[in-house]
Amino acid sequence: MQRILKYKFSQKKLHIMPKVIAFANQKGGVGKTTTAINLAASLAVLECKILLIDADPQANATSGLGFDVKNIKTSIYECIVDDINPNDIILNTEIDGLDIIPSSIDLVGAEIEMLNMPNREKTMKMVIEKINSNYDFILIDCSPSLGLITVNALTAADSIIIPVQCEYFALEGLGKLLNTIKIIQTRLNPELEIEGFLLTMYDSRLRLSNQVVEEVNKHFQEMVFETIIKRNVKLSEAPSYGQPILLYDSASPGSTNYLNLARELLQKNEMTSISNEDKIIK
DSSP states (O other): OHHHHTTOOOOOOOOSSOEEEEEOOSSSSSSHHHHHHHHHHHHHHTTOOEEEEEEOTTOHHHHHTTOOGGGOOSOHHHHHHSOOOGGGTOEEOSSTTEEEEOOOGGGGGHHHHTTTSTTGGGHHHHHHHTSOSOOSEEEEEEOSSOSHHHHHHHHHOSEEEEEEESSTTTTTTHHHHHHHHHHHHHHTOTTOEEEEEEEESBOTTOHHHHHHHHHHHHHHGGGBOSOOOBOOHHHHHGGGGTOOHHHHOTTSHHHHHHHHHHHHHHHHTTOOOOOGGGSSOO
16 A cells, blocks of 8 residues: 555545535446445545445445445445434445445335335435534445436435446437436435546547547536546456455556546545646656
């Protein structure tokens, strides 16, 4: 971890409550969970206090941080359906400053059980309001769908990060997601903002990847993160070892990419005094 520690920097603690960011895209395989895990880990390494909520029944964020899903007795499902206190089920990870509320396959049935609940779209928001406010960020990894759990996450969130893979059909389905965000802004959460579009799985050797980058930047302009996540074998391998890329291979391009993204996010939220010329890790 020595290589990572030298990139720490002072922060301006300008907030009282944690900022809640959801990661969403109903298209699967875009790097959503990979981003949630590795951005959370990178922010924690940069001395932020982070809580990751795994709101995907596949529980990939849970297993990707080293937890055996089969051994999870209480998850976000019980918080939503049975009103369990979320502070009682928070798990500490291998990285100091990074905690997680795990998920389980039981979450698949939560949407049906929530149908008759009052304010069913705001259940996740009520869960988050119970969490002790000693975090800088609460990150929510959503499932690849626009179902009730994802609607809950977006209703609870201050902003949303939308991963977009640099591959064919990259913009397919984004219109539907943006329409859902607009509905939620109108009816449930007028404060919801798009934190940014994040380009993932980029391969500079491919003309298609460069075309997607150009197209996304043309459509969304300043809403696109400057940091681009490059396609990287180590990044793909890390989840199978239950580790974020910073622990699995801190010298990999994927590790550098996510540290840069964390620094860009902090700068965007005015939580760092880092200078522009020192913004990117080489």
